[in-house]
Amino acid sequence: MIDRVxxxxxEKRYPEVKKTFLSMHEADIAEIFDEVSDSExxxxxxxxxxxxxxxxxxxxxxxxxxxxxxxxxxDTELKYILDGMYLDDYVDMVEEMPANVVxxxxxxxxxxxxxLINQYLNYPEDSAGSLMTCEYVYLKKTLTVREAFTVIRNxxxxxxxxxxxxxxxxxxxxxxxxxxxxxxxxxxxxxxGDIMTTxxxxxxxxxxxxxxxxxxxxxxxxxxxxxxxxxxLVGIITVDDAVDVLxxxxxEDFELMAGMSPSEGTYLKTSVWSLAKNRILWLxxxxxxxxxxxxxxxxxxxxxxxxxxxxxxIPMLMDTGGNSGAQATTMIIRGLALDEIELKDVFRxxxxxxxxxxxxGVALSAVNFLRIVIQYHSDPNCVRIALxxxxxxxxxxxxxxxxxxLLPMLSKKLHLDPAVVAAPMLTTITDACSILVFFNIAxxxxxxxx
Amino acid sequence: MIDRVxxxxxEKRYPEVKKTFLSMHEADIAEIFDEVSDSExxxxxxxxxxxxxxxxxxxxxxxxxxxxxxxxxxDTELKYILDGMYLDDYVDMVEEMPANVVxxxxxxxxxxxxxLINQYLNYPEDSAGSLMTCEYVYLKKTLTVREAFTVIRNxxxxxxxxxxxxxxxxxxxxxxxxxxxxxxxxxxxxxxGDIMTTxxxxxxxxxxxxxxxxxxxxxxxxxxxxxxxxxxLVGIITVDDAVDVLxxxxxEDFELMAGMSPSEGTYLKTSVWSLAKNRILWLxxxxxxxxxxxxxxxxxxxxxxxxxxxxxxIPMLMDTGGNSGAQATTMIIRGLALDEIELKDVFRxxxxxxxxxxxxGVALSAVNFLRIVIQYHSDPNCVRIALxxxxxxxxxxxxxxxxxxLLPMLSKKLHLDPAVVAAPMLTTITDACSILVFFNIAxxxxxxxx
Numbered sequence: 001m002i003d004r005v006x007x008x009x010x011e012k013r014y015p016e017v018k019k020t021f022l023s024m025h026e027a028d029i030a031e032i033f034d035e036v037s038d039s040e041x042x043x044x045x046x047x048x049x050x051x052x053x054x055x056x057x058x059x060x061x062x063x064x065x066x067x068x069x070x071x072x073x074x075d076t077e078l079k080y081i082l083d084g085m086y087l088d089d090y091v092d093m094v095e096e097m098p099a100n101v102v103x104x105x106x107x108x109x110x111x112x113x114x115x116l117i118n119q120y121l122n123y124p125e126d127s128a129g130s131l132m133t134c135e136y137v138y139l140k141k142t143l144t145v146r147e148a149f150t151v152i153r154n155x156x157x158x159x160x161x162x163x164x165x166x167x168x169x170x171x172x173x174x175x176x177x178x179x180x181x182x183x184x185x186x187x188x189x190x191x192x193g194d195i196m197t198t199x200x201x202x203x204x205x206x207x208x209x210x211x212x213x214x215x216x217x218x219x220x221x222x223x224x225x226x227x228x229x230x231x232x233l234v235g236i237i238t239v240d241d242a243v244d245v246l247x248x249x250x251x252e253d254f255e256l257m258a259g260m261s262p263s264e265g266t267y268l269k270t271s272v273w274s275l276a277k278n279r280i281l282w283l284x285x286x287x288x289x290x291x292x293x294x295x296x297x298x299x300x301x302x303x304x305x306x307x308x309x310x311x312x313x314i315p316m317l318m319d320t321g322g323n324s325g326a327q328a329t330t331m332i333i334r335g336l337a338l339d340e341i342e343l344k345d346v347f348r349x350x351x352x353x354x355x356x357x358x359x360x361g362v363a364l365s366a367v368n369f370l371r372i373v374i375q376y377h378s379d380p381n382c383v384r385i386a387l388x389x390x391x392x393x394x395x396x397x398x399x400x401x402x403x404x405x406l407l408p409m410l411s412k413k414l415h416l417d418p419a420v421v422a423a424p425m426l427t428t429i430t431d432a433c434s435i436l437v438f439f440n441i442a443x444x445x446x447x448x449x450x
Numbered sequence: 451m452i453d454r455v456x457x458x459x460x461e462k463r464y465p466e467v468k469k470t471f472l473s474m475h476e477a478d479i480a481e482i483f484d485e486v487s488d489s490e491x492x493x494x495x496x497x498x499x500x501x502x503x504x505x506x507x508x509x510x511x512x513x514x515x516x517x518x519x520x521x522x523x524x525d526t527e528l529k530y531i532l533d534g535m536y537l538d539d540y541v542d543m544v545e546e547m548p549a550n551v552v553x554x555x556x557x558x559x560x561x562x563x564x565x566l567i568n569q570y571l572n573y574p575e576d577s578a579g580s581l582m583t584c585e586y587v588y589l590k591k592t593l594t595v596r597e598a599f600t601v602i603r604n605x606x607x608x609x610x611x612x613x614x615x616x617x618x619x620x621x622x623x624x625x626x627x628x629x630x631x632x633x634x635x636x637x638x639x640x641x642x643g644d645i646m647t648t649x650x651x652x653x654x655x656x657x658x659x660x661x662x663x664x665x666x667x668x669x670x671x672x673x674x675x676x677x678x679x680x681x682x683l684v685g686i687i688t689v690d691d692a693v694d695v696l697x698x699x700x701x702e703d704f705e706l707m708a709g710m711s712p713s714e715g716t717y718l719k720t721s722v723w724s725l726a727k728n729r730i731l732w733l734x735x736x737x738x739x740x741x742x743x744x745x746x747x748x749x750x751x752x753x754x755x756x757x758x759x760x761x762x763x764i765p766m767l768m769d770t771g772g773n774s775g776a777q778a779t780t781m782i783i784r785g786l787a788l789d790e791i792e793l794k795d796v797f798r799x800x801x802x803x804x805x806x807x808x809x810x811g812v813a814l815s816a817v818n819f820l821r822i823v824i825q826y827h828s829d830p831n832c833v834r835i836a837l838x839x840x841x842x843x844x845x846x847x848x849x850x851x852x853x854x855x856l857l858p859m860l861s862k863k864l865h866l867d868p869a870v871v872a873a874p875m876l877t878t879i880t881d882a883c884s885i886l887v888f889f890n891i892a893x894x895x896x897x898x899x900x
Contacts, residue, residue: 023649025651025669027668027669027670149634152634153634153635162631162634163613163630163631180613180630180634181612181613184599184602184603184612184630185603199473201475216693217690217693217694217697218477219475219477220477220690221690222672222689239672239689239693240667240670240671242693243666243667243689243692243693243696244667246693246696246697247667247696247788250700251784251788253704254703254704254707254780254783254784255780255781255784257704257780258773258776258777258779258780258781258873259773259776259777260777260780260781266785266788266790267781267782267784267785267790267791267799267802268785268790268791268795268798268799268802272802272805272806272809273809275781275802275806276805276806276809276810279774279777279806279810280809280810280813280814282773283770283773283774283777283810283814284813284814284817286769286770286773287766287769287770287773287814287817287818288817289769290765290766290768290769290770291766291818291821293765293766293769294762294763294764294765294766295762297761297762297764297765298759298762301758304754304758304761305755305758308751308754308755309748311747311754311761311764312744312745312747312748313744314744314747314761314764314765315740315743315744315747315764315768315881315885316737316740316741316743316744318740318765318768318769319736319737319739319740319743319768319877319878319881320733320736320737320740322772322874322877323709323732323733323736323737323874323877324729324733326708326709326873326874327708327709327710327729327733329708330704330705330707330708330710331705331708331710331717331725332717333704334701334704334705334717335716335717335718338697338701338716340716340717340718341717341718345718348718349717349718352717352718352722352725355722356722356725356726356729359722359723359726359730360726360729360730360733363730363734364730364733364734364737367734367737367738368737368741371741423708423776423873424772424773424776427769427772427773428769431765431769435765
């Protein structure tokens, strides 16, 4: 479909592009803009979108495309688009724009929207307040069901979701919710106050947006009311925004766990410089730590000169330690993120990892022992070397799995993101441990040769 | 709240438990069962749930708790619970149960449900069919809006979501959708056929459930119709199930990327044995690969004996290579999973990584060069050693970043999960490369000393 539109566009068959747009979803139309890079074509393409869909397509566009379009549209066109957008998309857009574009947007916003946007921009980026929209249906509890339907009919068309209506007191305090299904099934003369569900699940404007997103999957919700400090209803959050937050938080965890600062945009739109900047800090910290680990080897120069074979086991010990730790830490960080593991489970978790470490460690050691004894059977010390390697391996796996579960939990306890003590940092720590253990066991078992 | 119920239960204050349940959400009641381990208390607690909520609480329980309850309930009680469950939860439950429990469930199911479950169990686990529910509202296009409301009123109470109604032909082919909002805003005498949206977005029963879940976040949907090969409507998928799929797929990627086979249940409920089993395969493969890397060092024994200092740089080179690769591969795997990167972008992606590698590699090398020259300034060869390490580092970062972006894309091209060529495997490959590069440069620059 996208390719078809692009080729129609190239051949300047504009009426056909327009016709194709009629049968396409707004999200798909927005995707076409990713393939267009010059401002002129972008604008031409945007003007071919049916008027009724333009605002919605615009909401789906990436910030850089939105900016290009805002800069090119006339004031009248811009006003039309802005008026058609949902407030939460509007706020998202304004947050991404540079100051001069924001100015142009604000100039073309209705004074009501201007006021609302200013208010919304004051919520911290990670708060529930920054996610919400104020476009919802609210009802008084003294209304009848029949009157409620009239309210929905009159205001519904502008609302992001009308299927849950919020019942508020004259002071705008949230008193209850009623679903459209309940309204449909109720006697039209009943009062809203009699059929509403009281004390509904709600969140506060300053709640963390990740926690809010998790509530959607915990309670299977499609919308959630947001109240301020005085328990007054100020907005709602819809499930589509919650899904976006979940995906963003997952991406952030993936990035942190690979030793990177989280990035804002998508990979292809992030500049080389930003990518490098996000990566260099952890690489540098970890490199310096690994230098220190390396320096440990200097103290064992005598051992290495006496038995050069020992050096050949270092990569295997380091990698296995790193991998064992990465497995444990990933399971724990994920478990904490999904609330499947809580801090009070720390002993259970550690005991589990100890037993896993024992099982895995013994199996890996056995394979190593056999391979060393077989490969170096001509060496009179082969059994002692094999024993050194195998014992180090068990110790390394034990240390890696223990730290792998304890460090993320400690980090959570200290109110840090558990994902920062993931594989990269753990590898560096277990590397140092395994080298120390290895040479100390070697000196114990093979000391007479050194 | 959970602690309060548990202490009330311990003091046998059952009427108060019952009263507390009345004000709790079903998902929260279900959480209490995680804290109870014996079957008798589980059953007692379950019987205290208000009758109207019991089926829904049951749907939220973990499979092992469900099984314990099914085994303990009387036939009458079981039948009551099963009748109250949504079909998709019902199917999920049956999929998790051992054969003897399934038999008991089937015996107590209505014949209609039995038939449907058998049909649903035939869909592959990863297909859209396995996610769907058949509880939705369908309308004929000849109905008026007024008549449509009667249909919704009569059937709506059993439906998981009534806010999108599906319009089907007499052969059950999907012809359009109409939202309750559209019905509310329409003239009551209009025909459904005139107000419905034709050719709605839909999926096929055999579509991959991950793709289906992504459609929800792409199009901001709350429900999606599912059709069979003949384009007949057979069910719908709701957004709550799509969110669960997204989270499961993310967890699976986290596990694969840390070198583990994906696990089925939550961490705390997975046995030590299963955890060990999921981890050992990759640990073993990677260990054997690292052994081979280690063996490479044997060929450089002369170099190591001549300049033992060289060994101390190995941990730093290995770790930095591993970390650089992990960063690239994580960004690419995540980008592929979110459809932000496509296979056709392979050259753009690689070129980006090359430039990042150059920036990062030069910075890291510079730091290394300075530290070696300063730390070992008394060694007459310190500049040449520093140069060896720095050049190796640049090469390692380049190799790691290149493979880190190319391997996941190659893996996708071969229809494998890109997440399997993540950090652990990449570390092993770059380790071998960096050791080869390091000693070859060393022999070139410092050969006269060996």
